[in-house]
Amino acid sequence: MSDATAQSSTRFPPGTAPIKAEYLISFEPCAIPDDDAAEGSTNPISSTAPTSLPSGEGGGGGGGKKLSKRNKKKKERGQNKGRRFQKVREDVDLCWRIARGTVCEFGENCRQSHDVPAYLSSKPQDLSIPPISSLSISPPFVEPTPSRTDTRHPSLDLNTICPVFAALGECRYALKCRFLGGHVKVVEKEGSASELELVVDEEKRARAVSTEEEINKVDGEALKKVRTKKYPTPIADAYTKELQATADSKERDAQNKAKPSVMEDGDAVVIAEPEQEDQPPVDAEGDVLMKGKEAVHAYDPSQADTPDVRARFEEKKRLRWEGKSYLAPLTTTGNLPFRRLCVSLGADITCGEMGLALSFLQGSKEEWSLVRRHPDEKIFGVQLAGSKPNLLVSTTEILAREFGSSGGLDFVDLNCGCPVDLVFKQGSGSALLDTPARLGKILVGMNRALGEIPLTIKLRTGVKEGKNTVHRIMERASRWGVSSMTLHGRTRQQRYSKLADWDYIKQCVDQVRAKEKDEDLPRIPIFGNGDVFSAQDYYSRVDRYGVDGVMIGRGALIKPWIFTEIAEKREWDISSRERLELIRRYADYGLNHFGSDTAGVNTTRRYLCEALSFQYRYVPIGLLEVLPPRINDRPPAFRGRDELETLLASGDSRDWVKISEMFLGPAPESWSFTPKHKSNTYGSEEAQG
Structure with missing residues (x-):
């Protein structure tokens, strides 16, 4: 010491x-x-x-x-x-179509105002994000930026810069933008009258399509089909039939075994055992196993009318994640602006907030917004939670069809670790750790629906404190088609009450590696998770415990610059002014994502x-x-x-x-x-x- x-x-x-x-x-x-x-x-x-x-x-x-x-x-x-x-509403609610300079098809019957002058006269003064040069370590910490107003339009600040316009070359919030002076020009009319004309930077807008425009926006027609249950999911439908056929076959076998047939053969009574149908190999808990690289089921999918042939495991995109830093999927706080901030600071892999499979299938706009991705996110995945194979496989198939071909989805993660009561009591999240047979069926089905897109899982060590059980699941995950695993070193019951058990994480890694070697299975990345708060923590975990990398949750929330520390292998004594610059950057990202109108500004806030x-x-x-x-x-x-x-x-x-x-x-x-x-x-x- x-x-x-x-x-x-x-x-x-x-x-x-x-x-x-x-x-x-x-x-x-x-x-x-x-x-x-x-x-x-x-x-x-x-x-x-x-x-x-x-x-x-x-x-x-x-x-x-x-x-x-x-x-x-x-x-x-x-x-x-x-x-x-609550949402903050404006005094005059201007119609969006009128605000964008288009025609409203509802005309006088529109519930929103069409009176542009009245709207502009009630509009509060334009906002302005101060430049980095104006930040200070002493009060007021931000020097006010000089404004330039127009006497005929007192709410305008012609010196302000709209963050949306600066990024995209056009502001989709038009006249409702709180930074309106940054993308309008005052056009003189006869007499003393004047009008505001929206400005578009065509060159910047063309460049922004590939560099700034968010991707994974679900088509309105597709969302309507999902909501009305008309979206085709042939792979999920065929898999559901397979599971049902297997269940029916087991039920028949159980009934036949319970009631053997009795026949007379002369004076003798012969009890005939029922003929056994060919059954898929199962383990001790009744799970359908992977035979070689293919799933084996009682129902032969080759006889079904399915338009797509499922990808074999070797056809999956191999994940080369060794040594990468992984931002954990974080509910509420892990939104797109925060992920962008972490990526700008060095995060390699990002994953959207946990989404519920049922809500996806109900067509919830809030749930579908969780799949949005910024081009800065180089490796991006979507995390799902659910407890029923048909719901999860259907959701996965829709995600793959909508975003797989466009390259908007690098992997899909199944949440097997969420400890929250609302999720756990529905059989989702960490509750799946206690139902490995069901988990296996879910993973095999999701893997088939994803095609070449990799399937990953996030796990906890178990459900009850003192009872680590997840090693049994991790040993079998490769046979279910899993391409990567992350293990949080606590049980569901422990939550954050104790330090993460990294010794058990190492035990699980060693057992998986031995299983891969014995069964000639491809090596998949395994990430650890828990209590990493510095570059020294990160590299010591990788060196001592055999993981390929570390997923970081709370550490990134408290200090997003931990990813810079990891990338540069140093501890960063970040100054208060540098931290304020990052807060400014987050505000900029938030306005671009949530909007630069009144509602978007306060959502960002x-x-x-x-x-x-x-x-x-x-x-x-x-x-x-x-x-x-x-x-x-x-x-x-x-x-x-x-x-x-x-x-x-x-x-x-x-x-x-x-x-x-x-x-x-x-x-x-x-x-x-x-x-x-x-x-x-x-x-x-x-x-x-």
């Missing part, structure tokens, strides 16, 4: 970030958000506790009993339930505040006595090396809104942000507007 480490250990209790003395405000560790409580209870006791319990926690006693000290703290650190994020609800937890490494930093260490109260660094470390959600206002303008009075964690809520909801 070094002198610095020894000194630090005597000054701080275990699990406390070792802040240098000159930056300390208090030795008492700060309360940090409880990541488990914020996701909702998954404890089997607490989730079924009587409603009379005051906190929803497990344990004896009725509503009159006082909470234990531990439960009080857990409740205070828990989730703000029932969060609602909401997700920027969600991102800041993790990033404030970063402790600058220049303030630490011992490196590398550890993700689960709680910092004592500290001040930064400058005023901006101190502000960025604030856990007060009102400060996150103030930071958003530096780039997105003042938050409307009707807008508020409710943080995910109770520990970040200060004052009334109105105070956060």
Whole structure:
């Protein structure tokens, strides 16, 4: 142990970030958000506790009993339930067709306004994203940009730059854009009248088609067919028939075995065993196995009327992911703007937020928006969750047909690790770990529907604490057609309560590699996941535990620049101004994705505040006595090396809104942000507007 480490250990209790003395405000560790409580209870006791319990926690006693000290703290650190994020509407709701300069087919019957002058007169002042050169480490942190107005159109700022127009050469939000002055010109008319004419940069628009335009946009007609159940899924239909035929055959066998036929042969009574039909090979749990490189089933698919021949495993695109960094699929926070930010900082592989197969098949626009991809994302996949083979295989087939041929989809991932009650109780996510027979059927079917597109899975070590079981599934995954696996080193029940079990991850990797060698199966990439928070963490895991790379979740949320550290093999003592530049970049990406109109600006504001609800937890490494930093260490109260660094470390959600206002303008009075964690809520909801 070094002198610095020894000194630090005597000054701080275990699990406390070792802040240098000159930056300390208090030795008492700060309360940090409880990541488990914020996701909702998954404890089997607490989730079924009587409603009379005051906190929803497990344990004896009725509503009159006082909470234990531990439960009080857990409740205070828990989730703000029932969060609602309302849309902010404009005073005059201008028709989109009129805003874009086209004709509205509804005419006078349109529910929206067609009065452009009235709309422009009520429109608030244009916004302006400050240039990087205007950022400072001292208040007000952002120097205001000089504006240039037109007396006839006072809401316009002719000096502003529209982020959408700057990227695409055209702003699809037209007159409704909050950066309107950046893509209009004032055209003089007779007398003192004038009109606004939208500007289009044809050269930039042509270039943007391949460099900036988001891809994987589902066609409206296709979405209508999905919603009305008219989208053809012949592969899924044929596979469902196979499963049904196999189930019927097993049922007949069971009935025949239960009721053997009895015949008389002279004076003797002969009990005749029923003839056995040829059955597919199954393992001890009844799973259909892969024979060589092909799936074997009781139902012969060659006799079915199927237009497509399924791809054999060797026809799959091989994944060469060794040594790559992988941004985990993150619900809510792992949206396209955040993924773009991480890619710009060095992330190699990205995956969209988890989507529910049932919602995809219901034609949910929100669910289908999760497959959107930016051209910057070099290796991109979609993650699905579900519990029924027919739903997952059908969804997979539609995804492959819509985006496979265009190259918009590099892989599809099946979520076998989500611990959230809502998902688990439906038999999805980590619940699949306890139903390997069903999981095998799902994977074989999805693999067939995907054609040459690889299928991957994300797993946890098991369901119950102390019972690691996933090695049994991982050994068989290749036979089910899986092209890559990621293992999070915790059980579903553990959530984040303990450190990830990397020794068990290594055990699983070793067993899979031995199985591949014994059965002459192709080697597939295996990624580990859990508690990686620095370049040193990343490379030590790869070297010591045999994984091909590491998937990073919480570490990327707290410090997205971890991907730069990994790529450059260094720890980055990032300055507060550099962090503010990244926040500005996120705002720019958000406006391009969510929109530069009033609704898009405040959606961007909401997700920027969600991102800041993790990033404030970063402790600058220049303030630490011992490196590398550890993700689960709680910092004592500290001040930064400058005023901006101190502000960025604030856990007060009102400060996150103030930071958003530096780039997105003042938050409307009707807008508020409710943080995910109770520990970040200060004052009334109105105070956060």
